[in-house]
Amino acid sequence: MTLTNAVTTGLEDRWQDAARPQTSAGWLARAQEVADILAADAVERDRANATPHAEVRQLKESGLVTLLGPRIHGGAGESWDTAYKVIRTVARGDGSIGQLLGYHYLWAWAARLVATDDQIASVEELYTTNDFLFGGAVNPRDSDLVIREDGDDLIFSGRKSFSTGGQVSDLTVLEGILEGTDTHVFAIVPTAQEGIVFADDWDNLGQRLTESGSVEIRDVRVPWASAAGFVDKEFQPLTYNTLNVPAIQLVFANFYLGIAQGALETASAYTRTTTRPWPYGGDDKHHATDEWYLLEGYGELASKLWADEALLDAVGAEISGVLHAPREDLTARRRGEIAVRIAAGKLRIVDDGLEVATKVYELTGARASANTVGLDIFWRNLRTHSLHDPIAYKKREVGTFVLKNEVPEPTWYT
Structure with missing residues (x-):
């Protein structure tokens, strides 16, 4: 096979x-x-x-x-x-x-x-x-994708160091800065064109199949009429526009949770079928599933993931309600409150998920470290993407809200 x-x-x-x-x-x-x-x-x-x-x-x-x-x-x-x-x-x-x-x-x-x-x-x-x-050549820390005007067209040129979706995408979201300004422009273009060249250089520790390598944009032409949210070359701002960051941060948190749940499911299946009880503890068991430290360990990890799931489900319902409501209804305060709760959910699943992906080795036993078992994929995947932006800043956002009743200002990461 x-x-x-x-x-x-x-x-x-x-x-x-x-x-x-x-x-x-x-x-x-x-x-x-x-x-x-x-x-x-x-x-x-x-x-x-x-x-x-x-x-x-x-x-x-x-x-x-x-x-x-x-x-x-x-x-x-x-x-x-x-x-x-x-x-x-x-x-x-x-x-x-x-x-x-x-x-x-x-x-x-x-x-x-x-x-x-x-x-x-x-x-x-x-x-x-x-x-x-969809894929997206949208990495706000890269400012080297520049847009120049050519009559009724915009021409995107430059490079992005990350472009998730890459070669498997049909449409690519481009983001760049209009030359001579600080104006960001988003546009959706077909991926399969000569002006979009993927380097095929994504070779990271985890999330290896996300096609997240770099991309070169070579004079990709987009009509001004396709510049997202622009009318007569002027952007029409709404608070709703800034929901892109909380929405994708909750995307992160949910696939982190899925990875952690996968780790726990895979490990518990291994323990039920393969892990051996410890014969030198003075309270010998016939089956690993009766080992007290394994029962305690799985109970602790499962409890944390259940709590994380409850928090992510609650804030998921919150932002879903806002995303499907009239765009003009969203206030800056409401947007900020949701962003804080998403930050809280993300920081919790990162900490708990990494603990799960590490501790499952203690609960499955030494033989589970074999490459054929593949438990490493969960830690590698979670560790890689959870470095997307510093968790310390998520903690600060939550703390600022708790102590000062202040919500975070919209940025490319909040």
């Missing part, structure tokens, strides 16, 4: 004659099917570090790519509340693919966040009817 056969086999006509789910519960069940297929050879695919074409095809065939798409165009018309749980579920099977899906949802929603009504309608019809996957 080749490294991608498990995923490819899982795709064979699996959903061809199956009706699309009609409820949130049905979509979560569909996501679990996808996760189960991905989990079967996640370690082998991670080791191979190949471009995840088959995995993305699975996301499309299952219908998950158009979960947030309008029903009028064949999408599920589901809420962000459901989308966050779907991201988490897929990440249990493969953290990389959970990230790809989560980023896709955010960039598919980017038009609603910043674009005009006509632009929103056009983008949503385009991606939903075609089952397109």
